[in-house]
Amino acid sequence: xxxxxxxxxxxxxxxxxxxxxxxxxxxxxxxxxxxxxxxxxxxxxxxxxxxxxxxxxxxxxxxxxxxxxxxxxxxxxxxxxxxxxxxxxxxxxxxxxxxxxxxxxxxxxxxxxxxxxxxxxxxxxxxxxxxxxxxxxxxxxxxxxxxxxxxxxxxxxxxxxxxxxxxxxxxxxxxxxxxxxxxxxxxxxxxxxxxxxxxxxxxxxxxxxxxxxxxxxxxxxxxxxxxxxxxxxxxxxxxxxxxxxxxxxxxxxxxxxxxxxxxxxxxxxxxxxxxxxxxxxxxxxxxxxxxxxxxxxxxxxxxxxxxxxxxxxxxxxxxxxxxxxxxxxxxxxxxxxxxxxxxxxxxxxxxxxxxxxxxxxxxxxxxxxxxxxxxxxxxxxxxxxxxxxxxxxxxxxxxxxxxxxxxxxxxxxxxxxxxxxxxxxxxxxxxxxxxxxxxxxxxxxxxxxxxxxxxxxxxxxxxxxxxxxxxxxxxxxxx
Amino acid sequence: xxxxxxxxxxxxxxxxxxxxxxxxxxxxxxxxxxxxxxxxxxxxxxxxxxxxxxxxxxxxxxxxxxxxxxxxxxxxxxxxxxxxxxxxxxxxxxxxxxxxxxxxxxxxxxxxxxxxxxxxxxxxxxxxxxxxxxxxxxxxxxxxxxxxxxxxxxxxxxxxxxxxxxxxxxxxxxxxxxxxxxxxxxxxxxxxxxxxxxxxxxxxxxxxxxxxxxxxxxxxxxxxxxxxxx
Numbered sequence: 189x190x191x192x193x194x195x196x197x198x199x200x201x202x203x204x205x206x207x208x209x210x211x212x213x214x215x216x217x218x219x220x221x222x223x224x225x226x227x228x229x230x231x232x233x234x235x236x237x238x239x240x241x242x243x244x245x246x247x248x249x250x251x252x253x254x255x256x257x258x259x260x261x262x263x264x265x266x267x268x269x270x271x272x273x274x275x276x277x278x279x280x281x282x283x284x285x286x287x288x289x290x291x292x293x294x295x296x297x298x299x300x301x302x303x304x305x306x307x308x309x310x311x312x313x314x315x316x317x318x319x320x321x322x323x324x325x326x327x328x329x330x331x332x333x334x335x336x337x338x339x340x341x342x343x344x345x346x347x348x349x350x351x352x353x354x355x356x357x358x359x360x361x362x363x364x365x366x367x368x369x370x371x372x373x374x375x376x377x378x379x380x381x382x383x384x385x386x387x388x389x390x391x392x393x394x395x396x397x398x399x400x401x402x403x404x405x406x407x408x409x410x411x412x413x414x415x416x417x418x419x420x421x422x423x424x425x426x427x428x429x430x431x432x433x434x435x436x437x438x439x440x441x442x443x444x445x446x447x448x449x450x451x452x453x454x455x456x457x458x459x460x461x462x463x464x465x466x467x468x469x470x471x472x473x474x475x476x477x478x479x480x481x482x483x484x485x486x487x488x489x490x491x492x493x494x495x496x497x498x499x500x501x502x503x504x505x506x507x508x509x510x511x512x513x514x515x516x517x518x519x520x521x522x523x524x525x526x527x528x529x530x531x532x533x534x535x536x537x538x539x540x541x542x543x544x545x546x547x548x549x550x551x552x553x554x555x556x557x558x559x560x561x562x563x564x565x566x567x568x569x570x571x572x573x574x575x576x577x578x579x580x581x582x583x584x585x586x587x588x589x590x591x592x593x594x595x596x597x598x599x600x601x602x603x604x605x606x607x608x609x610x611x612x613x614x615x616x617x618x619x620x621x622x623x624x625x626x627x628x629x630x631x632x633x634x635x636x637x638x639x640x641x642x643x644x645x646x647x648x649x650x651x652x653x654x655x656x657x658x659x660x661x662x663x664x665x666x667x
Numbered sequence: 668x669x670x671x672x673x674x675x676x677x678x679x680x681x682x683x684x685x686x687x688x689x690x691x692x693x694x695x696x697x698x699x700x701x702x703x704x705x706x707x708x709x710x711x712x713x714x715x716x717x718x719x720x721x722x723x724x725x726x727x728x729x730x731x732x733x734x735x736x737x738x739x740x741x742x743x744x745x746x747x748x749x750x751x752x753x754x755x756x757x758x759x760x761x762x763x764x765x766x767x768x769x770x771x772x773x774x775x776x777x778x779x780x781x782x783x784x785x786x787x788x789x790x791x792x793x794x795x796x797x798x799x800x801x802x803x804x805x806x807x808x809x810x811x812x813x814x815x816x817x818x819x820x821x822x823x824x825x826x827x828x829x830x831x832x833x834x835x836x837x838x839x840x841x842x843x844x845x846x847x848x849x850x851x852x853x854x855x856x857x858x859x860x861x862x863x864x865x866x867x868x869x870x871x872x873x874x875x876x877x878x879x880x881x882x883x884x885x886x887x888x889x890x891x892x893x894x895x896x897x
Contacts, residue, residue, distance in 0.1 A: 549791040551744045551769075558773060558784055566780075568772045570757035582757035584772065597762040600877050603727045604753035620877045641877055647846025648723035649878050664756065665723040666878050 198420065199315075199357050201303040202344035203326070204334040205282075207239035208275045208299055211331040213268065213442045214241070216454060226262045230255060231270040238270055274440050275299060281461075282329055287431045288468060289321045294341075294426040300348065302341050302426060319355045338362055340420035342375070346392075349373055366418070367393035374418075380411050392418070435465045435473075435528040444483060444520035448512050451480070451521060455508060458526040459501040471531040472497035476504065481523040488515060492560060496552035497532065503553070510561040559586075572597075576627040577635060578663065579607060600641065602651040602664030612652055612660040616642035622654070641666070695740075698732025701869045705855060706840075709733065713820050714839030715813045717857070719829040722752060724846040725871055725878070727798070729853075730824055732874070734796045735764050737822065743795040747788045749773045750781045750800050782808060789815035789823055798824045809836040848880040 205211075209229050214222055226247050229239035236252045237244075247262040259265050275298055283293050283301060292304035305318065312318040315337075326333055336352040338344030339359055343366050347354070350373050352365055369392045371381045384407070389395050395403070395415060404412045416422030439454045455478070466473060474497045478490040492507050549557070558567045568584040572595040575581055581595075582605075600620070621640030628634045637653040644650060651664030675681040696709040703709050710716060710733050720726035734746055746769060748755060761767050773788075775781045781801055788794045789812060797816075804825065816823045829843065841857030843866075850871030855864060872879050 549793055551791075551793040554745070554788065554791040554793050555771065557787060562773065562775055562780055562784060566774050566776065568774070570755065570760070570767050570770060570772055572757055572761055572767065578756070578758070582755070595761075597758060599762060600875075601756055601759040601762060603756055603759045604723075604751065605756045607754050617880075619880065643880065646721065648721065649725065650723065665753065666725065666875075667723050667727040 197306060197357065197359065198339060199305040199309075199337055200339070200341050200344040201305045201319075201322070201335065201337050201355070202296065202300055202341070202348040203282075203303070203322075204300045204345070204348040204351075205279070205331055206299070206334065207241065207332050208278050209271065210239045210241055210268070212274055212278045213440070215330050216439070216442050216457070218453075225266060226264070227266045227268065228258060229270050230258075230267050271440070272298060273438075277438050277440075278331070281437060282326070282331070283429050284431050284465075285325050285329065286322065287429070289325055290318075293429045295429060296341065296345060296426070300345060302344065304426075304428075305337065315355060315357055336365075338366070340418055341424050341426060342414065342418045343420075345375075346373060346418070367391070367396055371395070374414065376411060376414055380408060383407065384411075434531060435462050435526070437461060438523055438525045440523045441521065444522050446517060446520045448515070448517065451512065451524070452505075452509060454524055455526075456501065456505055458524060459504050459508070462504070462526060462528060463499055463501040466499035466528075466531065469531070470534050472499050472534045473528040473531045474498075475528070475530060476508075477527040477529070478508070479525040479527070480517075480521045481525070482517065482519045483522055484519040488517075490515070493564075494553070494556040495559075496550055496556065497534070499534070507556060507560045510557065513561070514563075576625055577633065578605060578625070580633075602649075603667040604665045606663060606665075609653070609661040609663040612662045614644050616644045616650055616652060618642045618652075625653075639663070695733055695736055697729075698736065698874075699729070699869045699871070701867055702729075702853065705853070705864065705867055706858070710822065711839045711859075713816050713822055714859075715809060715816055715823045715825065715836075717809075717836055717838040717841045718824055718826045718844060719842065719856075720826060720844035721829060721846070724844060725851045725875075726826055726844050728871060728875065728878075729844070729851055729869065730798065731760075731763050731765075733822075734798075737795040738765060738769060740795075743793050743819075743821065744769055745788075745794040746770045747773060747794050747797045748799075749785055749788070749797065750775055752800050778803070782812075785812060785823065786815045788819075789821045790819045792819045792821075794819065794821050796822045796824070798826065800826050802827045804836060806834065806837060809838060813837060813839070850879060 207229070210227055214227065223241065224243055226244035226249070227241045228237045228244050228249060230236075231238040235254055237249060237255075237258055238251065240249055240251065244262065244265065247265075249258045249261050249265070255267065259267075279295065279299070279301065283295070286293055286301070286303070290303050290308050292307065294302040294304075296302035303322070305315070308318055309315065312321065334348050334351040334353055335355065336344055336347030336350075337355050337357065338347055339362055343362060346369055347362070347365055350369060354365070356362065371384060371389070371391060374381075374392070384395065396419065400412060400416060400421065403415060413422065417424045437458060439458055441454060445451050462476075474494055476492045478492065480488040480490070482488060490511055492504070492511050494503070494507060498504055555567055564586050568586060571583050571585055573581055573583045574595050578601070600623075618640045619642065622638035624636070624638050626636045636656050639651060639653045642650045642652050649666035650662055651666065653661050653663055655661070672681065695712060697703055697706065718726055718730070738746060746765065748770065750773070755772055757767055760770060773784050775784055778801070781799060785797060785799050788797050812823055835857065838857060839859050841855065843854040843856050845852040847868050850869050852866055852868050854866035
């Protein structure tokens, strides 16, 4: 006897974040007393409070209140305007993190995420284990959330917004909970709800008692669609999220910052997120771009390089701090964006365990550090160029070359060169020479020079040359 | 650290790999017989060497053999040249045998940056030799550089003009150089654990036969000490 094929029941998990912007802003502050202060996020377009913290709730402020009522209830209320960007950003970050535990994530609304659970259960075995993983990730995000499972995306959402906070795959239990919901919690337009109320329908249960065909006859099509999707009779197409392959995060500051020192703290927060991102994927990055958004000026762009490639926040922190020392702020900073667009897989480097070195840097780390402080043009590594003209033999590179070019070398060259060569002003004694260099006819710097080694009256060794016009120049010093 | 490990370390009962006794205390040969004799071996393994010399008499050439030796010994990776007074000619360094990919050149814009990059290079542990061209140094700055050099097991050469006001800097070795027919005239002005001696001539003919005044030349002799008075 064979078992009947196992039919997978569809199951969705909805995560509802009631105060994403507020949580994001408040978690920047290390001050523990900040939660005693009442904060609301105020939506100016709708003229109502859309997010609030516990202190505000205790003062009697509720969602949907106007600014006047809210400020009457609490005198020292802090009001922050609603910015959709912050919420979307944070939601994106949460989705990025959740992606490590679950594959199908959908941005279902601007403050909630929808996860497709049923196909992940093969991996996790049962729902409890799955939820444990998801919950663990959410707790590290340090935001308030409500959750619920449902047999359709809309059912899960409805229950989560109602703060049902249950994880179950029992269809009966879910349906019972859904049917008890009031119409106000649904996504139906206000007009439709009023219409339904007028005919005595106040909750989902009343609505579900009617057949879909009857509803279609009497009411608008969107009510039918909603009910159909809620009961999973109609399919509900959703677009799933694909994580970005690179790191790009923004921090909006709780208050404007004019001091570079204060900027370091949120930057460290961003860098430790970068570290986590890179560590989870076993990646390194060589370049970080930091954009500091200024209130009244163009954003400051910083590019920080590490020749070796790093993932540790601590190492990046020193480089960033060195870079920050060199900039001046024209106007206050309100946001920081950190982008690490190019990453590569880390390969462990070999180190001798028994060398008695006390310094901790590798040569590439040292170069990166020097370049961060002094600028890229100040730290150079010389390479040889295949040219007979002395001034073109040495090229200065910003990164250390991997392969050495084979160049024919000449004996008797000075250690220092004067650029450009200067007219010889003093009396010298020639000791060896001439060595004629006549080259460069293919470009504008054609030279015919007879080089001599010479010394002057105080015993300094010079490299001098004579042009065909009998003019003498000092070109180098044998230091 | 675990308290037990800490305890054992304090009691000196724990051996750590990085405490291996490096018995090779013998000093590094400078590449010049006369200088080796005067220093009874060679330059110290790490520390600060103060070289007071006019420009262009062979002061860098005096240091190159020991830098090359240190590069070949693989004590650490890099040779760092900081704030040279003119453009460094890489051809000369390569011709002498230094591998250029292990040389870095730093051109700081201020004196403060010069000292900062020197200290960072010294204590990084990835430079075996650092050469800086820097004129004014205080005792405190030198002391700091000395400590950094000890930490990174690095040798720092400070090249500066002889006419700078003379204060005794806490360095491992002080050299005073002046030009000479055969090569360079040196006097050890300061040395840890030894007395300074009379000046002596270092013959550079071995390395650079062309950059020596020929014995049979008909050039009149010039006053050797001219550079010090001027």
